[in-house]
Amino acid sequence: MTQQDIHAVSQIESAASQHPWNEKHYIDSLNSGHICQVAELDGSIVGQGVVMTVAGEASLLILTVDKEHQGKGHGYAIVEHLSELASQTCDTFFLEVRESNNAAFNLYLNAGFSEVGRRANYYPATRHSASEDAIIMIMDLSFN
Numbered sequence: 001m002t003q004q005d006i007h008a009v010s011q012i013e014s015a016a017s018q019h020p021w022n023e024k025h026y027i028d029s030l031n032s033g034h035i036c037q038v039a040e041l042d043g044s045i046v047g048q049g050v051v052m053t054v055a056g057e058a059s060l061l062i063l064t065v066d067k068e069h070q071g072k073g074h075g076y077a078i079v080e081h082l083s084e085l086a087s088q089t090c091d092t093f094f095l096e097v098r099e100s101n102n103a104a105f106n107l108y109l110n111a112g113f114s115e116v117g118r119r120a121n122y123y124p125a126t127r128h129s130a131s132e133d134a135i136i137m138i139m140d141l142s143f144n
């Protein structure tokens, strides 16, 4: 991901995610040196993921696939690629996912993450949704 990708990335984000990142979140991640990757199909961006790495631990901050391109393996491919990059400096890969997000939860299970705990009511209620637990998932990267 480069600064030039931010507009396209944000458009995918606002259309696909119920809790979208805005352009500033992506710019801050690029400036912070996070692992920021886009997936391209025929020269167009179809998805993106961002990982923060600190002291040997990687955290997935965001993962989104364009609505038109979901269900075709792009999300899985992005997670696999991010895992490979993270494993160069990290032994453990963490993420949190809303308990209602079955698509993401199943993808993470398929990709090798395991559920290790929950944070009760981690995501506060909004005008449109009730509060939700966060499922904490971990993948061991030391075998990569």
Ligand SMILES: CC(C)(COP(=O)(O)OP(=O)(O)OC[C@H]1O[C@@H](n2cnc3c(N)ncnc32)[C@H](O)[C@@H]1OP(=O)(O)O)[C@@H](O)C(=O)NCCC(=O)NCCS
Residues within 6 Å of the ligand: 016, 017, 018, 062, 063, 064, 065, 066, 069, 070, 071, 072, 073, 074, 075, 076, 077, 096, 097, 098, 101, 102, 103, 104, 106, 107, 108, 110
């Ligand atoms: C979650 C998301 C990234 C998945 O991307 P995707 O490209 O559609 O996923 P893939 O096609 O790679 O699917 C990989 C696996 O995920 C799971 N999965 C994907 N969509 C699913 C759905 N609608 N229901 C249940 N499981 C699903 C399946 O296990 C699938 O494996 P399978 O095809 O062998 O059954 C995408 O739905 C998205 O961008 N959602 C909105 C943003 C979001 O919720 N991000 C995650 C925040 S934690």
